[in-house]
Amino acid sequence: MSTRVSAMSVLPPVRRDRVIAQLPQYFRKEAALHTKDDFNNKVKTACQEQRTGTVGRFKISKVIVVGDLAVGKTCLINRFCKDAFDKNYKATIGVDFEMERFEVLGVPFSLQLWDTAGQERFKCIASTYYRGAQVVIIVFDVNDVASLGHVRQWLEDALKENDPTGVQLFLVGTKKDLSSPAQYTQIEQDAIKLAQEITAEYWAVSSLTGENVKEFFFRVASLAFETNVLAELEKSGSRQIGNVIKINSNSNNLYTTSKKKQPNCCQ
Numbered sequence: 725m726s727t728r729v730s731a732m733s734v735l736p737p738v739r740r741d742r743v744i745a746q747l748p749q750y751f752r753k754e755a756a757l758h759t760k761d762d763f764n765n766k767v768k769t770a771c772q773e774q775r776t777g778t779v780g781r782f783k784i785s786k787v788i789v790v791g792d793l794a795v796g797k798t799c800l801i802n803r804f805c806k807d808a809f810d811k812n813y814k815a816t817i818g819v820d821f822e823m824e825r826f827e828v829l830g831v832p833f834s835l836q837l838w839d840t841a842g843q844e845r846f847k848c849i850a851s852t853y854y855r856g857a858q859v860v861i862i863v864f865d866v867n868d869v870a871s872l873g874h875v876r877q878w879l880e881d882a883l884k885e886n887d888p889t890g891v892q893l894f895l896v897g898t899k900k901d902l903s904s905p906a907q908y909t910q911i912e913q914d915a916i917k918l919a920q921e922i923t924a925e926y927w928a929v930s931s932l933t934g935e936n937v938k939e940f941f942f943r944v945a946s947l948a949f950e951t952n953v954l955a956e957l958e959k960s961g962s963r964q965i966g967n968v969i970k971i972n973s974n975s976n977n978l979y980t981t982s983k984k985k986q987p988n989c990c991q
């Protein structure tokens with residue numbers, strides 16, 4: 725029996741319910757990152773011809789999930805990744821992360837979801853992991869106006885560590901199951917207005933019922949994938965990119981940022 729283990733054979737196949745063949749639609753047209761109803765043509769062609777360069781088996785996009793304490797960041801990730809919901813609150817201490825593997829237009833694509841702490845005393849540990857994010861998800865509770873009010877601060881903190889032009893932003897209202905339609909409509913207006921101002925795509929979800937959770941993460945994976953492939957095509961220009969395999973530089977420094985940076989806010 726062969727003992728040789730290649731990177732390919734270590735990876736299990738992508739789950740059938742993580743296969744994305746069509747562009748998932750936005751939640752609200754007024755606050756969408758784009759409103760096209762299909763993937764970019766150049767992206768589709770590149771995928772068909774297997775010219776996606778580093779976007780493929782080895783490409784990992786970093787996603788950070790930030791927002792006030794107890795708004796439901798951990799529950800949102802657990803509903804999607806584990807199809808589980810815990811009604812008891814257990815504060816995230818520092819950070820946790822989950823890997824999710826997708827197949828988009830036939831190409832493997834992974835998201836690394838970083839679940840960060842909202843509690844003030846753990847925030848500085850968490851913020852050392854913000855660097856290198858391609859997607860920032862800012863979460864608020866649709867039943868808590870103050871948590872929506874703090875979104876700009878979370879955005880500022882996240883962008884301090886990242887190139888603002890290279891980040892895709894999502895604004896997610898959670899706990900929709902707890903709000904009455906009238907209350908919800910009121911806060912949605914404010915949330916959409918804010919999303920437009922900060923150029924974020926707006927979603928409302930419930931991790932308890934699962935409403936819109938899968939749709940939301942599929943949209944995140946698809947838009948991140950599309951942006952990555954377009955960037956890859958642009959970078960390559962006329963150069964042949966089909967044979968290049970390299971680990972994304974962002975993912976290289978994921979584990980080293982905390983060592984390099986000495987936070988001085990947690991004493």
Ligand SMILES: Nc1nc2c(ncn2[C@@H]2O[C@H](COP(=O)(O)OP(=O)(O)OP(=O)(O)O)[C@@H](O)[C@H]2O)c(=O)[nH]1
Nearest residue numbers: 793794795796797798799811813816842899931932
């Ligand atoms: N009804 C309802 N409760 C929710 C929902 N999402 C989260 N909760 C509850 O809200 C509380 C906080 O959820 P968490 O996901 O732990 O919050 P968090 O944002 O991760 O909090 P920190 O880790 O401290 O930043 C828990 O008691 C959850 O059960 C939801 O969609 N509906």
Ligand SMILES: [Mg+2]
Nearest residue numbers: 797798815816
């Ligand atoms: Mg948490």
